[in-house]
């Protein structure tokens with residue numbers, strides 16, 4: 001792997017109003033790598049993603065993409081650095097069709113992929129192209145949300161619990177799509193509670209507790225770390 005991480009987060013502190021939620025979080029993500037944030041509910045995983053995207057009222061620390069400091073970059077410009085965020089609630093437009101949802105996102109960075117390529121990657125979205133967002137299953141909504149981010153040209157994608165509430169066969173399908181994106185060289189940062197899913201796609205695990213980053217380790221060490229993970233994450 002290259003020497004410098006594509007995304008570098010150092011000593012990140014984040015607040016919701018007066019409430020100090022992130023305490024000196026650091027992580028690094030190399031080009032083409034997939035990492036997974038794990039920790040119990042309320043540990044600060046979603047907040048870490050939001051802080052990286054500039055979606056907190058206050059954040060301090062260092063966030064660099066390809067060495068460029070992102071802390072002072074306004075939210076609406078974050079996407080221009082080639083980073084995209086798929087929130088847990090997915091954020092698709094329910095009244096618009098699949099195809100209309102795919103037409104909306106502006107291409108803000110180099111390499112945004114075409115609607116045709118999206119249909120190649122997600123054949124089920126092609127079949128549903130005229131269906132409104134409201135008629136999609138949870139899995140289809142998740143894929144559409146991810147597809148919309150791919151349209152923007154993002155090369156770093158932050159995904160918050162992409163498998164939550166989905167049937168095993170759909171979870172498998174999402175895993176396949178993420179592996180396909182990895183093959184294309186995408187860099188992924190997942191929040192995921194499903195370890196069986198995460199171990200298939202992630203290269204490293206990052207463990208959070210109470211707004212702190214405790215440690216990170218390669219997926220190959222997952223089995224030997226499992227007792228500790230269960231204790232910290234509570235699963």
Ligand code: ATP
Pocket residue numbers: 016019021039040041042043044045046047048
């Ligand atoms: P979960 O799986 O429950 O989303 P998480 O690890 O993603 O867990 P966060 O959602 O980042 O945790 O929450 C971190 C802390 O911030 C929690 O104490 C939570 O109560 C608090 N928090 C989250 N959202 C807000 C908000 N909008 N306003 C105030 N506090 C918040």
